Amino acid sequence: MESMMKPAALLIHVRDWEAGFIWYRKAFPNAIVVEFPEFEFRALRIDDFMIEILRSDEKVASGKAGTVMYWSVQDLVEGVSHFRNLGAELYRGPIEIENGLGMCQFVDPFGNLIGIRGPLNKALKHDI
Missing domain, CATH: 3.30.720 (Signal recognition particle alu RNA binding heterodimer, srp9/1)
Structure with missing residues (x-):
């Protein structure tokens, strides 16, 4: 199965x-x-x-409830910029994870969490 x-x-x-x-x-x-x-x-x-x-x-509210879907991006810095430009608030991270990747979470304007993960250029990390 x-x-x-x-x-x-x-x-x-x-x-x-x-x-x-x-x-x-x-x-x-x-x-x-x-x-x-x-x-x-x-x-x-x-x-x-x-x-x-x-x-x-009343059965399913919007908001942070523990489950976060992570989306793969080609460039974490660009992904952060994209979601910030749409009004999402950086919630957690970015943090460095395995294989030169980074990840972070945003809160959308409706209170839900969105995660992104992708290559983290350490030289640009301070720009996030």
Whole structure:
């Protein structure tokens, strides 16, 4: 069973669905918008992976709750700049990890955590 499992979708809960969708569309500009008119729903597709922005409710609130999805970036400094320019707040890191990589976490404007990891140019680390 494990060999058949791979990530399929990430559900991100936000209070304001339209604002959340617009923000995540900017955060992942290469994602393709997928419309599901029968469900009055849109999602973002990256290859065969879906980012689904949902309205938070009494069962699932938005915010930091312990699970963080990390996205691979080609350059950590550029990734930090990208998310900061969108209004995300640096929450944790950046820290150096294995094989010359670094990682950090951001809080999106809706209170959720987003992680990025990628090559960490030590000479530029002070710019983060």
